Amino acid sequence: MPQLPAPDYPADVRARLEADAREVIARYPGSRSALLPLLHLVQAEEGHVTRTGIRFCAELLDLTTAEVTAVSTFYSMYRRRAGGDYQVGVCTNTLCAVMGGDAIFDELKRHLGVENGETTEDGTVTLEHIECNAACDFAPVVMVNWEFFDNQTPETAKRLVDDLMAGRTVEPTRGAPLCSYKETSRILAGFPDERPGAVEATGGAGPASLVGLRLAKGEVAPGRSTDHVIAPRTPAAGPTDEPPGGHPEEPPPSGHPSSHDAPQKTADSDPDHPAGPIAEEGE
Structure with missing residues (x-):
């Protein structure tokens, strides 16, 4: 039995959604790039992406309903059926x-x-x-x-x-x-959140995730004394003595930006499981 065409939105709803959709589409150099925010827009209307919403997106972006359906079912942030508030x-x-x-x-x-x-x-x-x-x-x-x-x-x-x-x-x-x-x-969908407190709200990563950023800025490495300041890495001034593998023959001197990460001759980094010196090749 052939599937019936998807119903359209009521005239007033359609006019309101079209105005919002035109605003979204205008942000992109190609109209089809607006598909993801438009799917959020129609989801905001009914709480999930309906056949009516898929038809609406297809018509405004000159796509087939199959193309819109393929995208809406690929991403998990689009609901396929009604859900909770x-x-x-x-x-x-x-x-x-x-x-x-x-x-x-x-x-x-x-x-x-x-x-x-x-x-x-x-x-x-x-x-x-x-x-x-x-x-x-x-x-x-x-x-x-x-x-x-x-x-x-x-x-x-x-x-x-x-x-x-x-x-x-x-x-x-x-x-x-x-x-x-x-x-x-x-x-x-890309519309501003104008509720009280929404604009001022801040999130952000926690301290563990920001370690790399701190190191890149040359700040003190966490858990280390102020003697171990990590300097931003700069290009070498001229030829280096590094072997083809890109690693220096000897660990960098104490205080070097990477001294605490350099390969060690023993298992000093794991005092609970000591090991003898690492044998050199040919020994």
Whole structure:
């Protein structure tokens, strides 16, 4: 049996979406490059990407509905069916998992009575496991509509979803104030978040992730005395004596930017498991 054509939006909704879509499309040199934000735009209208939304995107971008469907089903941030007002994602990638993410996810499934990708009976919470969201410093991490809730435990995560379902105010650990899934989708479409506190909100990585940046700026290496200041690397002034492999014959002198990382002749770096001197080739 052939599938019926997708219905169109009501005239007033269509006019409003078209005005927003034209604004988005104008940001790109080629119209088809606007497909990802347009999918967020139609998702903001109905809470998931419907056949109507796919048809809308295809018409405005001069694409086929097959091309739009292929993109909307490839990326996990686009819903294929209706979900809750709050998408609660538990990171179960390696670091969060070993720090307790798996336990949190299992406990929330039991507590909410849902499985991965399912929504609670009251339509408030959709639970899913998510991949790494670059918040490893704060593992295990739970995200609600892509806002961070750091250093969670099964108990704090249960309180979080209980507060969401009860309509109580919930504050993310960092970043912007929490909003609904539809509101989040509109922000991801590229429209400004004008809510009080949203503009001033800041997130950012934790101290462990910023070590490399500190080293690049020549700041003191963490955990080391002020004698070990890491200087920015500069190009060599002339030919070097390095062998073809690119490594110096001897470890750099003490105080050199890389002295603490240089190969050692013994296992001094692991005092709990000492070893004898490393044999040179030919010995």
